[in-house]
Amino acid sequence: MSTTEPKRRGRRPNGTDTKDALLTAAREVFAEQGYEAATVRAIAGSAGVDPAMVKHWFGGKEGLFTAAVQIPINPAEILKQVLAGPREQIGERIMRRFVSTWDTVGGGQFAALMRSVASNEQAVTMLREFVQNVLFNRLVKVLDVDNPELRVALCGSQLVGLGMARYVVRIEPLASADADTVAATIGPNLQRYLTGDLGTTNFT
Amino acid sequence: MSTTEPKRRGRRPNGTDTKDALLTAAREVFAEQGYEAATVRAIAGSAGVDPAMVKHWFGGKEGLFTAAVQIPINPAEILKQVLAGPREQIGERIMRRFVSTWDTVGGGQFAALMRSVASNEQAVTMLREFVQNVLFNRLVKVLDVDNPELRVALCGSQLVGLGMARYVVRIEPLASADADTVAATIGPNLQRYLTGDLGTTNFT
Numbered sequence: 058m059s060t061t062e063p064k065r066r067g068r069r070p071n072g073t074d075t076k077d078a079l080l081t082a083a084r085e086v087f088a089e090q091g092y093e094a095a096t097v098r099a100i101a102g103s104a105g106v107d108p109a110m111v112k113h114w115f116g117g118k119e120g121l122f123t124a125a126v127q128i129p130i131n132p133a134e135i136l137k138q139v140l141a142g143p144r145e146q147i148g149e150r151i152m153r154r155f156v157s158t159w160d161t162v163g164g165g166q167f168a169a170l171m172r173s174v175a176s177n178e179q180a181v182t183m184l185r186e187f188v189q190n191v192l193f194n195r196l197v198k199v200l201d202v203d204n205p206e207l208r209v210a211l212c213g214s215q216l217v218g219l220g221m222a223r224y225v226v227r228i229e230p231l232a233s234a235d236a237d238t239v240a241a242t243i244g245p246n247l248q249r250y251l252t253g254d255l256g257t258t259n260f261t
Numbered sequence: 262m263s264t265t266e267p268k269r270r271g272r273r274p275n276g277t278d279t280k281d282a283l284l285t286a287a288r289e290v291f292a293e294q295g296y297e298a299a300t301v302r303a304i305a306g307s308a309g310v311d312p313a314m315v316k317h318w319f320g321g322k323e324g325l326f327t328a329a330v331q332i333p334i335n336p337a338e339i340l341k342q343v344l345a346g347p348r349e350q351i352g353e354r355i356m357r358r359f360v361s362t363w364d365t366v367g368g369g370q371f372a373a374l375m376r377s378v379a380s381n382e383q384a385v386t387m388l389r390e391f392v393q394n395v396l397f398n399r400l401v402k403v404l405d406v407d408n409p410e411l412r413v414a415l416c417g418s419q420l421v422g423l424g425m426a427r428y429v430v431r432i433e434p435l436a437s438a439d440a441d442t443v444a445a446t447i448g449p450n451l452q453r454y455l456t457g458d459l460g461t462t463n464f465t
Contacts, residue, residue: 094317172379174429176373185430210426210435211446218422222414225378226389226421231414239462242415246450256445 076114083125088179092122092186112165113142122191126183129162130164132191140199141153147200147257148248149240153237154237155216156223171225219243279316282308288328292383296326296394326395331374333366334416336395344403351404352452353444359420360427370429375429394419406456415454416431423447 061193082104097118101108115121119132139150159167167218173180195211202208219239222228249255286308289300305312319325321338339347343354363371377384397413404411423443426432435443453459 104434111434145279168379171343171375172392174425175376175379179410185432188430188432207438207442207446210432213432214426214432214435215419215420215450216421217425218424221375221378221421221425222418223463224271226385226417228389228392228414229413231418234411238411239460242411242454243418245460246419249450250446255441256449 063068067179072110072114075104075106078106078140079111079121080125083121084179087122087125087186088182090191091182097121119191120186122183125165126180128187128189129166130158132195135233136195136199137194138161139196143250144200145248146244147196147251149244151212151216151247152219152240153236155219156239159220160236167220167224171221180251185219188216197251200252204255204257207255207257211255212247215243215247215250231251276314276318278447279308279310279314282310284317284329284345285319288383288387289326291329292386295386296390301325302342310444311369321392326387326391330391331370332391333370334362336399339396340399340403344402347419348404349452351400352453354449355416355420355451356423356444357440359423360402360443363428363460365422366379373423388421392420399432401455402417404456408459408461411459412454414452415459419451419454427439 079100082100083095084101085101089095090099095118097111098108100121101111111117111121115124123130123132135154136152139147142150170180171182174184191211193212194205196206197205219231223232223234234242283304286304287299290304290307293299294303299322301315302312304325305315315321315325319328327334327336339358342358343351346354366415372383374388378388391412397416401409403410423435427436427438438446
């Protein structure tokens with residue numbers, strides 16, 4: 058993507074204003090309406106820019122959401138990676154991916170995310186939408202398991218908890234454990250949440 | 262002990278000042294020195310009150326710590342309760358206790374705790390000390406298992422994560438699940454962290 062956007066936009070030589078306006082509007086609209094209901098058109102309208110700018114700057118609704126929630130990943134690519142390989146090792150692959158993603162940004166970004174979640178209802182909604190609708194709902198749909206919503210919530214609890222323990226509270230030895238250790242120790246627990254017997258049958 | 266404090270209780274008819282001074286001093290000293298190293302004498306000295314006041318108002322160092330960290334539990338009583346019963350159901354009992362404790366205070370207190378943890382290094386240290394030294398180190402010592410420190414950290418990750426998912430991010434159906442459901446779904450995972458095969462042998 059160009060760093061010196063051409064003439065088109067008089068007062069926005071490099072698109073910074075447009076991007077910022079879209080991110081601000083996205084945080085509001087996603088938090089109000091949820092990920093599924095929010096439309097690119099509504100967000101662009103709220104930002105006062107052409108909906109085509111969403112595709113131009115963020116690749117689409119999902120990219121805009123990810124940028125708005127400041128989570129440094131590409132959900133579609135992650136799902137593909139997580140599903141490529143034995144079904145019984147999905148938990149391990151998720152843990153590896155989780156650790157490598159957040160380690161790359163030094164963990165400070167996770168702490169910042171938790172800080173905004175703890176102090177701001179909009180951030181809470183964004184994170185919930187992200188965990189549920191962007192990541193895990195799609196995964197459990199592919200896995201075709203019982204109690205999909207409960208499984209999604211359980212996975213969310215372990216991932217958010219690991220992030221807190223590793224990057225915010227920094228409980229050793231988990232804070233500095235390598236990806237192999239995290240995958241070996243937490244992977245099987247996540248796997249049970251995804252595909253195992255939850256010990257409860259009639260929960261919705 | 263204070264060298265400046267004149268007549269001990271004169272200006273504190275109901276102990277509020279003494280308690281507040283002790284809580285403030287406790288947060289500082291515990292965060293600086295950790296739970297084990299901090300002494301009742303040092304905290305009382307820093308607060309400018311007689312060490313006997315710690316016993317009088319909080320029952321001792323542990324009670325003062327619990328009050329300072331604003332976690333609504335009695336660690337000694339919890340450990341006793343958790344250890345009373347089959348070893349293979351410790352995870353379930355912990356989950357029941359965790360949910361009933363925080364549900365009682367409406368969850369808002371957990372959110373407040375996370376808010377302070379996310380924004381304040383002292384609160385981080387307090388929470389870490391609490392999870393490690395006050396609760397789980399004692400438990401794994403009694404259980405006599407390998408990799409005790411790693412197990413403590415893993416348990417911490419799941420409990421903090423459940424608290425975040427249930428009380429802060431409020432991911433349904435986990436946010437409103439009853440204690441039976443939480444115990445059945447998360448209990449076995451916690452049990453693996455406590456007494457199961459972690460898939461890694463030479464980690465310290």
